[in-house]
Amino acid sequence: MTAAARALALLAESDQTVAVAESLTGGLVAAELTSVPGASRAFRGSVTAYATALKRDLLGVDAALLERRGAVDPDVALQMAAGVRERLAAGWGIATTGVAGPDPQDGQPVGTVYVAVCGPVGGALGAGKVAALRLNGDRAEIRRESVRSVLELLVGELSGNARAQDTEQNGGN
Secondary structure: OOHHHHHHHHHHHOOOOEEEEEOOOOOHHHHHHHOOOOHHHOEEEEEEOOOHHHHHHHHOOOHHHHHHHOOOOHHHHHHHHHHHHHHOOOOEEEEEEEOOOOOOEOOEOOOEEEEEEEOOOOOOOOOOEEEEEEOOOOHHHHHHHHHHHHHHHHHHHHHHHHHHHHHHHOOOO
16 A cells, blocks of 8 residues: 555544645645545645745745745745645645755755644644655656655654544553
8 A cells, every 4th residue: 555545544534634735746745645546535635836935925934934944944844734734724734845956956955855744733743743855866756755755754643643542542551
């Protein structure tokens, strides 16, 4: 089972939804999710905010943060995930931002990628989680691995959230 199928199954089991904010992956995460039959039970939609101004205007990423650090930044990834979660009214938001190449961007080398997930406040996740990736390969490989990584991050958080809820329902331990 693919990471997309696992994520969607976990979301459907708990009657939750996900929305996606993408930059370097340009819609590949959404395409991966919607390739799974029945994805509409849990997938709300996506925003491909390739231009930095769209990260600010559509996803609510802090303008001062973008000005100070550029779009390739862990806090930008987290704000993208939180913004798409809020704007698309989903339980979970995931995001990708980074440099697929061929040239460096915002002072960051090719292969620098941040993926983020933001879930329900008060759940096992709290505010969110970001993974920093240093990927090798060509542009297509970097983008493909970014898709896999953000979906695996979501699966991990959903699995942890399910375990936490189960523990809570069973009185600890």
